[in-house]
Amino acid sequence: MSKSPVTDYARWSTDEHLSPKWAERADFVARFVPPGLTVMDIGCGGMQFEHSSKAKTYIPVDVVARDERTRVVDLNAAELPDEWLDEVELVSFLGVLEYLLEPHEVLAKIARRGIAVACTYKSLELAPNANRRASGWVNDFSSSEFRAMVERAGFHVARRVLYKNNQHVYLLLPLVEHDDKTWWKETEEKKAARRAVKREARRHGQLDHKPVLLVAGFYGRGNCGDEALFHCIYEAFCDDYDIYVAVDEHGAFRGFWDWYPYNKCKVIHQTDLHAFSAKRTIAGFMIGGGGLAIGYAGNFVVSARMRRVPNFVAGVDLPELVQQPQVDPEDMTRGMAARAARKLDTAFMSAYLGAFDHLMVRTERSLRVASEIGVEAFLGGDWALRLIADNAPEEVPDPKRAVIVLREFALEIIPFTYVQQIEHLIAGLREQGWNPVLLPFCPEDVRSAKELGLDKLAPTSEHWWNPRRMKQIMAESGLVVSVGRLHAVIFAAPHDVPLCSLAPPLKLPSGKKSISKIDSICADWEIDQFADVDALLQAAADGRLRPASREKVTAAIERLDESIRTMKRIMQERYEEKGL
Known part of the structure; x- marks a missing residue:
């Protein structure tokens, strides 16, 4: 391999210089790339983009071999081989272009082959205090200069999005198009075809969409108990409803979207209320269990209530109305004393919980709290009681x-x-x-x-x-x-x-x-x-x-099943009232 004196081979020869933050960036960039492409990832590093992009074929490229698949080239000393470009539909440069002496030449060759590019770049105004040379960066473009450079290379900027307030993510589409590479046009054609099929199916009453149940909870974070709740909620309703799940995407565990059953649902961010204004019909909204505070996902509660969408809170606990510390007075901390002195607004609790069409608590203590504040509640059980144990042969009793x-x-x-x-x-x-x-x-x-x-x-x-x-x-x-x-x-x-x-x-x-x-x-x-x-x-x-107690647990499961039937009945009745 030809080598350039500019490229720091010693730095990139070890994994210690590969930042774990780059995985999050790869996830972000992948949002603008459809799955199923043949992707060449230049400067592949830890190869996070392989997972994020959901590529049909992933070709890692770097200045050093990261594994046996890696194709090695230094773009400061050699060109991308033509035969490599013949294979691909998208080339990615994530945190790479800053290190190239002639990024224009590299991009121009890709553009001439009609191949799209997903890339990032830290322009001068986004990193004004960066010591670019100490970082190994060898070029200095402002945002406008970078755009002019890629346009001279033969691309037009299809997307530009700011990431982390310090770099731009670009999707570059070539001005010269090759029929076998224009996946972005094929995607639009497929979308148009799907829309036509849906219109025809709707006209004949054959659209197979199910109504949507939107569920929110402490999901996607890898807490096994909460993940079990979502497993059971999904399986209780998926035969009759398409499931949308609201999660905190910023705090979620990376890769949760590939876990079951997230991979069978539509995942939205917990502040995204567009689900209620989309074309799909929301049949119900559920806060799905666990030790969630009153008011959790309140934005969805209000939006659902405004639209007469049934609201459920199911499998939760209600707070104790009086906090009684159990420590000796000399061991009482300031925080404990503050909690003990805190008084809950029971009138507001009652009004808020009254906005739900079905309130299912999981303990007798919570049922007593509901009674004390004048709210009708149903004693059900914890959703995880319905979880089916695995039968993996490698686990030995x-x-x-x-x-x-x-x-x-x-x-x-x-x-x-x-x-x-x-x-x-x-x-x-x-x-x-x-x-x-x-x-x-x-x-x-x-x-x-x-x-x-x-x-x-x-x-x-x-x-x-x-x-x-x-x-x-x-x-x-x-x-x-x-x-x-x-x-x-x-x-x-x-x-x-x-x-x-x-x-x-x-x-x-x-x-x-x-x-x-x-x-x-x-x-x-x-x-x-x-x-x-x-x-x-x-x-x-x-x-x-x-x-x-087998008797007590069985009774809780039976009550949970009854609560599921009640929620389904409420959604069906409201659905019919709306003439849907």
Whole structure:
């Protein structure tokens, strides 16, 4: 390979200079590129664009080999081979053009072959304080100069979008078109054809679209409990409704869109209200379970209510009307005192919750709260009760396996005594003949265990992105111990496996000695709770640990099914009222 003295081969020969932030940029750029193309990714680095672009064929190119597929070329010393360009429909330059001595020449050759380009560029005005030479950048264009340069090269700018306030993303389409490369025109033709088919089907009453159920919750973040809720909501309604799911795209886990069932839904951002004004008919809006605060997704609630779209909040908890700390006065922090003094506006709570056509709570305590504020509520259950366990053959049943689920807490509230108590728990179970295994429920649980050194005490089984697998592991174990994680209890409850909840051995910000929502579920389903490790270990030694009440759990599942039927009936009736 020809080499240029300008290119820093030593820098790019190791992965340490590949920023993890580039994956997020690749995801952003991919939004402007249709899936299914043959993509040549120049300056491929960690190859994040392979996943993001959903390319039919991905061709990585760099100045050094990143894997056995990588084609190696230094564009400061050589041209792109013609035979490479013959293969592709799109060339990407993400964070690359700044390093090229002659970007005009490189782009001009691509333009002459009729190939589109997706690229980024940090122009002078977007990075005014950047030391461009120290960064290895060898050209200096303003935004207007960059546009003039690409136009001279033979492109027109089809899209230009600002990313992170410091660089532009461009989609460049060639002025010279080759019939086998014009995917952007083919896409428009396909769209026009689809519209024509839809118009004809609508005219004959044959359009196969189902009405839409819009669902919002703490989704897409990799919290196994919340992901299980969405699994079950999707499967309860997908036969009759197309599912739209609202997530916080800024806080979501990268790649969640490929997880089931997001890959079968339309994903929208949690502030995007256009769903209500789109051509698709929204049959209902649901806030879908978990420990969500009153007012969560209130923008959707108001928009749905204005349009007479049924509103549901299903599988949630209501807050305690009076906060009672359980710590000694000398241990009371300022935050605990503030929470205790806080008074809820019950009149507003009642008015807001009255905007819902169906309010389904998951605990008897929440049902009592609803009664106290004069709101009609239905006692159902947690959605995750309907989750079906996986049947993966690689997971081997182990009646001596003790699954331990440790919830992450902010490091600043975790004393060393917490670490000692967890060490005591694991060592004590091991002495009794158990095989302790840590089962984190989210990426934060994994990180917390590592930061505290707890991951060294027992093997970790990491499947937090797969709720069904997590449930299988619990169902095929001999004991489940949850330290602060509600859905560890809920996953295990329908199965004949002993389980218990251990109050986290630290001062909770609430001022309580345990977590209220876990207390409520354990009380409803007759699940044992322990205030300290010694009491739990003694119960294990005595053989007193037991499964949840089968009768109570079965009743909760039946109530949940009844709630589903109620919501479907409400949507159908409202649908018919509107003449749809």
